[in-house]
Amino acid sequence: MTDPAQVAPVLDALVEPALLLDRAGRVALANPAARDVLGAWIVGQPHMAVLRQPALVSPVEDALAGGIEGRARITHSSGAVEAAYEVRITPLDGTVLLVFRDLTEAQAGASQRRDFVANVSHELKTPLTAIAGFIETLQGPARDDPAARGRFLAMMAQEVARMDRLVSDLLSLSRLEGQARRRPTDRLDLAALASEAAGLLRPGAEAEGVRIALDLPEAAPVQGDRDQLMQVLSNLIENAVKYGARPGRVTLTLQPVAREPVLRARAWRLEVADDGPGIAPEHVPRLTERFYRVDTGRSRAQGGTGLGLSIVKHIVNRHRGRLRIESAPGEGTRVSVILPAA
Ligand SMILES: Nc1ncnc2c1ncn2[C@@H]1O[C@H](COP(=O)(O)OP(=O)(O)OP(=O)(O)O)[C@@H](O)[C@H]1O
Ligand SMILES: [Mg+2]
CATH class of the missing domain: 3.30.565.10 (Histidine kinase-like ATPase, C-terminal domain)
Incomplete structure (x- = not known):
């Protein structure tokens, strides 16, 4: 059987929360990240008491009993914070290693990117709609009105300038993100x-x-x-x-x-x-x-x-x-x- 004392330094070196369960399914080791998230009391407890997650029970049982690898997604709340994790369940010579990957940050990043794209689209759409309107007017009612034509062209130039500024600012931002560490x-x-x-x-x-x-x-x-x-x-x-x-x-x-x-x-x-x-x-x-x-x-x-x-x-x-x-x-x-x- 894997000796927990040998595995401990490896677990401690992991950034992600990680647990080692013994043959009986009790928590033999919990690295500092796991103790932060789940509490220090968990060492020695049965995994069911610690995790209370239906999605984890059968893959953990499969790993303990049958040496089968598994994965599960869980959400865990500590206090007011709720975090989503993907848990990798790896049998290790009779014991079972659980490593938790925090999905919350990745999900927040994805939702920020979606918001950003929606914002950019909206900001570009506004001047585009205005320009389309001016073109329509110039093709129709204002076709033979030189004074109106001059006015509309000036407004179109303004909208184009706005889009140009927006695109330059976006390029500045993306360049800056690339240079952040330099x-x-x-x-x-x-x-x-x-x-x-x-x-x-x-x-x-x-x-x-x-x-x-x-x-x-x-x-x-x-x-x-x-x-x-x-x-x-x-x-x-x-x-x-x-x-x-x-x-x-x-x-x-x-x-x-x-x-x-x-x-x-x-x-x-x-x-x-x-x-x-x-x-x-x-x-x-x-x-x-x-x-x-x-x-x-x-x-x-x-x-x-x-x-x-x-x-x-x-x-x-x-x-x-x-x-x-x-x-x-x-x-x-x-x-x-x-x-x-x-
Ligand atoms: N000195 C200030 N006094 C009052 N409000 C301010 C001041 N500086 C910024 N703001 C507010 O902060 C907002 C964001 O400023 P920011 O410079 O990011 O954008 P902007 O000035 O609207 O557009 P841009 O800088 O692209 O021309 C502004 O729209 C304004 O509401
Ligand atoms: Mg400004």
């Missing part, structure tokens, strides 16, 4: 980038009655990807301008942090603050989700895709930095990006 290596000056980004956006902001004020140090060396950090800066400044007050004021500050507790290193804190209406607390934690918008109509009307902050978050993660959004209704919004100093 930290950028270029040495850059974050202060220079911040002032460049503010300079590019200032004319548009001022036309809207929004002033952009800067408080930047001489230089702020970081290790980063220039285009991506520019994307972070533009999105945060654009958001502050778009969703801030009219007339309004956006402040961009950059300060050294002697020792960032989470990064455990010297860092730079970049803050973009506006004096707009702010964001209700229930929305704040969700803003970095793809396509999440507080007011979809308003964001769309401004040409937004709702992907801006999720791209920002990916970029900040890739730079080993941290993103924080603080906001309260009536008090404006402050978004901080903390990046390790080079």
Whole structure:
């Protein structure tokens, strides 16, 4: 018979919960993951008492009595969490090994992917429907009306631009996912980038009655990807301008942090603050989700895709930095990006 003492280190090394049952069907060994999920009391107990899962009983009996391999799917709830597992049942010389594979994460991933595809389709469908409508009008009622034709073509161009932005944002996201583990290596000056980004956006902001004020140090060396950090800066400044007050004021500050507790290193804190209406607390934690918008109509009307902050978050993660959004209704919004100093 398999000696449990010999198998123990192997079970302990497994990430998945695993149990070894003795000939009598009692739990001879439970690795730390199994004890986490099922409780520490299970060692020495009959498997029926531990698992109480009808789907497992007959494959386990078959393995104990007949040395037959098996598989079963079970759901197990501990406290408020319910998890789905696929259990592999392997006879080992009289004993039986059970290894649990957590299906919950795989299932959550699949449902996230489905949601994502549905969202993308919907976001593309909206401008497509509009364009189809304009074409129909141009072919019919507006055929001989040059003024209407000009107006409709301009609106079609706007819808096409929106689809173009959406597709570029999606490509950025998928590129970023591929790069997540590769930290950028270029040495850059974050202060220079911040002032460049503010300079590019200032004319548009001022036309809207929004002033952009800067408080930047001489230089702020970081290790980063220039285009991506520019994307972070533009999105945060654009958001502050778009969703801030009219007339309004956006402040961009950059300060050294002697020792960032989470990064455990010297860092730079970049803050973009506006004096707009702010964001209700229930929305704040969700803003970095793809396509999440507080007011979809308003964001769309401004040409937004709702992907801006999720791209920002990916970029900040890739730079080993941290993103924080603080906001309260009536008090404006402050978004901080903390990046390790080079
Ligand atoms: N400074 C801000 N003040 C108030 N609300 C904000 C602010 N920044 C972001 N939001 C809210 O967060 C949502 C998500 O922002 P995000 O940048 O991801 O998308 P977007 O700005 O709508 O679209 P895009 O960035 O693609 O143009 C916005 O739609 C808006 O509702
Ligand atoms: Mg945005």
